[in-house]
Amino acid sequence: MRIGFEVIVGMDGEVRFHLFPPSSSVLEEQSLITLAKDESTGTAVVVIGKFYYQHELRTYWLKEIAQQTHSEASLALTVFQQAGLNGLQQLEGDFSLVLFDPKQQQLLAMRDPLGNWPLYWVYEGERI
Numbered sequence: 001m002r003i004g005f006e007v008i009v010g011m012d013g014e015v016r017f018h019l020f021p022p023s024s025s026v027l028e029e030q031s032l033i034t035l036a037k038d039e040s041t042g043t044a045v046v047v048i049g050k051f052y053y054q055h056e057l058r059t060y061w062l063k064e065i066a067q068q069t070h071s072e073a074s075l076a077l078t079v080f081q082q083a084g085l086n087g088l089q090q091l092e093g094d095f096s097l098v099l100f101d102p103k104q105q106q107l108l109a110m111r112d113p114l115g116n117w118p119l120y121w122v123y124e125g126e127r128i
Helices: 025-029 054-060 072-089
Strands: 004-009 015-020 033-037 044-051 093-101 106-111
Touching: 004 093, 033 072, 044 072, 054 072, 072 093, 072 106
Parallel strands: none
Antiparallel strands: 004 015, 033 044, 044 093, 093 106
């Protein structure tokens, strides 16, 4: 069974995510894989796993995060937009994430220190 995601940045700079969600109904209910994109900046993030202390994150970023947002990807996107990489490094949980910032032409990949969710990348010619 293939669970995870791949990020493809086209020659036109458009970011596309291919998601490979879990097939188990129990896992589907918990949304292990989430995606968020800021249409105005083009910044996009995909997260597999969960963040801890979401209540504290929502309280700290109250102005920026809508209370109805339950997506880890939306939380990560907001934290990145407000605090950059330093903010993302403060996230705790059981996760892997990939973020593309078209303004900086950066693809960031990170996971929690214990690394329960694998994170792989492949070089294909000049592409990652």
